[in-house]
Amino acid sequence: MFLSQKIKEQTRSQLQKKIEKNQATVCGIPRKSSFILSAGDQVKFILDHPEGEVLLPENIPIKILYHDEHVIVLEKPSGMVVHPGAGRGHETLVNALLHHFPGISKIGSEERPGIVHRLDKETSGLMVVALSEKAYLELQRQFKQRLVGKIYLGLVWGKITKQEGIIKWPVGRHVKYGDRMSIKTKKPRSAETHFEVLRRFQGYTLLEIKPITGRTHQIRVHFAASGHPIVGDTRYGKKKTKMRTPRLFLHAHRLGFFHPESLERMDFLSPLPNELEEFLLMGTSF
Numbered sequence: 106m107f108l109s110q111k112i113k114e115q116t117r118s119q120l121q122k123k124i125e126k127n128q129a130t131v132c133g134i135p136r137k138s139s140f141i142l143s144a145g146d147q148v149k150f151i152l153d154h155p156e157g158e159v160l161l162p163e164n165i166p167i168k169i170l171y172h173d174e175h176v177i178v179l180e181k182p183s184g185m186v187v188h189p190g191a192g193r194g195h196e197t198l199v200n201a202l203l204h205h206f207p208g209i210s211k212i213g214s215e216e217r218p219g220i221v222h223r224l225d226k227e228t229s230g231l232m233v234v235a236l237s238e239k240a241y242l243e244l245q246r247q248f249k250q251r252l253v254g255k256i257y258l259g260l261v262w263g264k265i266t267k268q269e270g271i272i273k274w275p276v277g278r279h280v281k282y283g284d285r286m287s288i289k290t291k292k293p294r295s296a297e298t299h300f301e302v303l304r305r306f307q308g309y310t311l312l313e314i315k316p317i318t319g320r321t322h323q324i325r326v327h328f329a330a331s332g333h334p335i336v337g338d339t340r341y342g343k344k345k346t347k348m349r350t351p352r353l354f355l356h357a358h359r360l361g362f363f364h365p366e367s368l369e370r371m372d373f374l375s376p377l378p379n380e381l382e383e384f385l386l387m388g389t390s391f
Contacts, residue, residue, distance in 0.1 A: 160216070162204035163195060169205075170373055175240040175366050176233055177206065177219075180375050183229040183352050188217040198232075206236060213241040221245055222253075225322065227337075230257070230357025231375045235365075243365035248319065254361035257314040257324060258303075258377060260354035260385070261333040262343065265310040269301040272327040276320040285340065286322040288330045296320045298327045309336060311385065313358075324355065351380040 129136065132147050171178040181187070181198060188199040202209050202219060209219040212235055219234045221244040233253075235241035247253050277290030297317040304311040310333065316323055325341045328334055334342025337350035361372040377385070 160189060160203060160210075160218075161195070161200060162207065163200040164204050165196065165201035167198070167201045167205065170231075170375075171371075172206075172236070175235070175237045176244070176364070177202075177236060178231065178233050178360065178371075178373050181224050181229060181232050181357075183227055183378070186226045187223045187232075188220055202234060209234070209236060212236065212238055222248055222319065224357055225325075225353070225355075227353035228257075228355045228357065229375075229378055231360035231373055232357070233360060233362060237365075240365035244362065247362055251317065252363065254359065254372070255316060255357065256359035257316070258356045258358045258381075259312050259314050259324065259328070260336040260381075261310050261312060261328050262308065262336060263310065263333045264305055264308075265300075265302055265312070265333060267302075269299070272296075272298045272300070272331060274327060274330060276323055276326050286320065286326045288326060294318075294320055296323050296327065298324060306385075325353075351384055354381055354384070356381060 124137065129148065168180040168182075169177060170180065186197045189195070189197050199218060199220065206219075212219045214220070219236065219241065221233065221235055221241060224230060224232060233244060235244055244253075274288040274296065275290070275293030276286050276288060276296040277292045277294055279285040279287040280289055280291055295318060299315040299317060300312045302310055303313050314324055320326075322341070325335050325338050329338065329341035336342070336354040337352050338355075356377055357375065358377075359372065359374050361370065363369065364371050376382075
């Protein structure tokens with residue numbers, strides 16, 4: 106189903122009910138879920154706010170590295186959800202942005218104002234957000250055409266012997282658990298992840314990771330499937346370990362894009378958060 110691929114926070118049954126209420130149209134005409142799309146069809150879907158809530162500004166501190174009238178570059182902390190979804194209508198990055206930048210409410214999607222890409226709740230690091238409609242459309246184009254540079258730092262279980270590599274397994278919804286992604290799926294979508302070893306520890310390997318595509322949970326799924334799950338990943342990796350990990354060891358370390366107005370290349374760097382840096386220091390004695 107096209108909508109289930111695009112709207113991750115809604116279950117298939119939830120989407121089906123809304124389709125039956127004519128909340129989905131193709132070229133302005135309500136269609137059934139069995140309707141087959143053609144190239145060029147314009148799909149519109151009315152996405153209710155979770156639990157009937159309206160998006161409200163919340164005075165939540167956010168670390169901003171750069172902003173002008175077009176874009177914001179910020180560091181998202183681990184534990185913060187990017188935008189409201191099913192069962193989560195407050196304390197998200199969007200709620201914080203609405204407080205600090207009220208004009209963002211009119212940019213892009215009503216449900217995800219200004220948001221052009223996401224990080225998992227547990228993942229920390231760099232994000233770019235649009236503050237103007239022009240920036241919103243231009244950044245969407247850059248992400249779609251893979252002009253945005255994204256590099257993560259990730260610690261994985263086990264020793265990766267080769268210095269660099271590429272993982273190209275397709276990713277899609279798990280055949281049994283619909284809230285999880287997997288390389289075992291009925292609807293695979295191409296996914297590509299490059300990596301390079303930065304340092305090896307006893308039982309761990311620190312990697313620089315570059316996702317070429319942007320599938321949901323792509324990095325976590327690829328390394329879990331390779332036998333080297335991300336340290337601290339209780340969903341796709343080891344749920345119980347002898348070593349206490351502070352959280353998911355995945356950080357959006359570098360971000361580069363072309364400024365939507367000047368087209369000047371902009372590159373940003375975010376160092377590892379203290380809790381992850383301290384965990385690495387412990388690893389030197391393993």
